[in-house]
Amino acid sequence: MTMAADGVSNGFKIYILCVLTFNATGYILLVRYSKSREGPKYLSTTTVLLSELSKLCISVCVLTVQKGLVGMAQDVYKNVICNPRDSLKMAVPSVIYAIQNNLAFYALTYVDAATYQVTYQLKIITTAMFMVIMLGKKLNRTQWLAIVLLFCGVALVQLDALEAKEEDKEKSFSVRGLVAIIMSCMCSGFAGVYFEKILKGSETTLWIRNIQLYLFGLVSAGSGVILSDFSTIQEKGFFYGYNIYIFVIIAMASVGGLYTSIVVKYLDNIIKGFSTAISIILAALVSLYLFNKHFGVLFIIGTGLVVSAVYLYSLPKKPEPTIVNGTMMR
Numbered sequence: 001m002t003m004a005a006d007g008v009s010n011g012f013k014i015y016i017l018c019v020l021t022f023n024a025t026g027y028i029l030l031v032r033y034s035k036s037r038e039g040p041k042y043l044s045t046t047t048v049l050l051s052e053l054s055k056l057c058i059s060v061c062v063l064t065v066q067k068g069l070v071g072m073a074q075d076v077y078k079n080v081i082c083n084p085r086d087s088l089k090m091a092v093p094s095v096i097y098a099i100q101n102n103l104a105f106y107a108l109t110y111v112d113a114a115t116y117q118v119t120y121q122l123k124i125i126t127t128a129m130f131m132v133i134m135l136g137k138k139l140n141r142t143q144w145l146a147i148v149l150l151f152c153g154v155a156l157v158q159l160d161a162l163e164a165k166e167e168d169k170e171k172s173f174s175v176r177g178l179v180a181i182i183m184s185c186m187c188s189g190f191a192g193v194y195f196e197k198i199l200k201g202s203e204t205t206l207w208i209r210n211i212q213l214y215l216f217g218l219v220s221a222g223s224g225v226i227l228s229d230f231s232t233i234q235e236k237g238f239f240y241g242y243n244i245y246i247f248v249i250i251a252m253a254s255v256g257g258l259y260t261s262i263v264v265k266y267l268d269n270i271i272k273g274f275s276t277a278i279s280i281i282l283a284a285l286v287s288l289y290l291f292n293k294h295f296g297v298l299f300i301i302g303t304g305l306v307v308s309a310v311y312l313y314s315l316p317k318k319p320e321p322t323i324v325n326g327t328m329m330r
């Protein structure tokens with residue numbers, strides 16, 4: 001197996017990308033299903049809080065396996081408790097991710113899984129934007145072309161959804177849903193690049209960063225629960241409307257989040273975007289069979305454009321030409 005400079009094999013990288021892709025597909029489909037089925041409506045804010053708790057517990061367990069109980073306690077004490085200034089850096093993405101995770105539930109109440117997933121690919125633009133602003137990344141012409149194609153693709157998919165609404169009254173297009181997705185893309189782009197910058201810019205390990213993030217995540221997601229659903233919880237209880245699907249959603253949110261952090265550590269946010277874009281096709285195919293959804297020509301062309309854009313964007317950059325003694329070198 002080929003080992004890269006960072007000490008992990010290419011096989012491992014492919015494995016983490018596959019888990020991320022399949023998990024994201026299943027997650028979106030299941031959230032959509034849970035929002036569209038009849039019966040008592042669960043509170044999304046509580047599931048976001050429980051997934052933060054579960055990710056925190058898993059991260060502590062991983063660190064314990066790596067370092068033993070005493071080593072884990074020392075590590076947490078030294079890096080989290082004795083270093084509040086460093087820990088505070090994770091408060092920023094924790095709040096943004098809490099907003100983003102809640103927005104996803106909101107958006108999936110109004111748009112179907114496939115439309116959501118394709119439109120959500122706008123996050124590749126927001127991620128690129130933040131990469132340029134925050135990490136000083138330079139984009140070449142092919143990558144800008146990819147961004148324009150992506151815009152066109154997403155617009156076509158939205159037009160297709162709009163037509164579907166007029167024809168068969170299916171609520172696949174919704175202004176509220178679209179606004180929530182665009183805000184979600186901003187949050188994903190900013191928080192992802194911020195996390196990458198902090199993780200790669202210091203010696204602090206991934207699992208300590210995750211523990212810092214999820215500790216603040218508990219506070220951010222907990223505030224969401226109190227601010228939006230406190231009275232309902234008092235009246236109906238924290239687990240109102242829960243069933244087996246909701247626990248699977250929490251488990252998948254935890255797997256997705258933890259694998260996101262591993263992908264950002266060993267690869268980067270752009271490759272993550274490419275990987276999850278593949279889940280568009282998977283989500284569309286599953287929707288076709290499970291929900292009997294029909295796609296128009298615009299959806300198919302739009303999806304094709306999005307996938308081509310993601311591919312073009314991920315193409316390796318040609319080395320910048322340098323001038324040596326008046327001669328252009330490549």
Ligand code: NCC
Pocket residue numbers: 020023024025027028055097098101104120184188189192195210213252253254255256257258259260261272273276
């Ligand atoms: O939107 P996306 O990710 O960028 O959101 C990142 C998710 O990972 C969690 N996270 C991030 C860093 C870290 N150290 N720990 C974490 O737990 C954040 O809380 C946030 O939930 C994608 O690239 O498309 C991806 O999409 C999500 C999900 O499908 C969308 O956010 C839904 O709107 C995927 N999550 C799941 O499948 C559960 C993620 O794996 C990939």
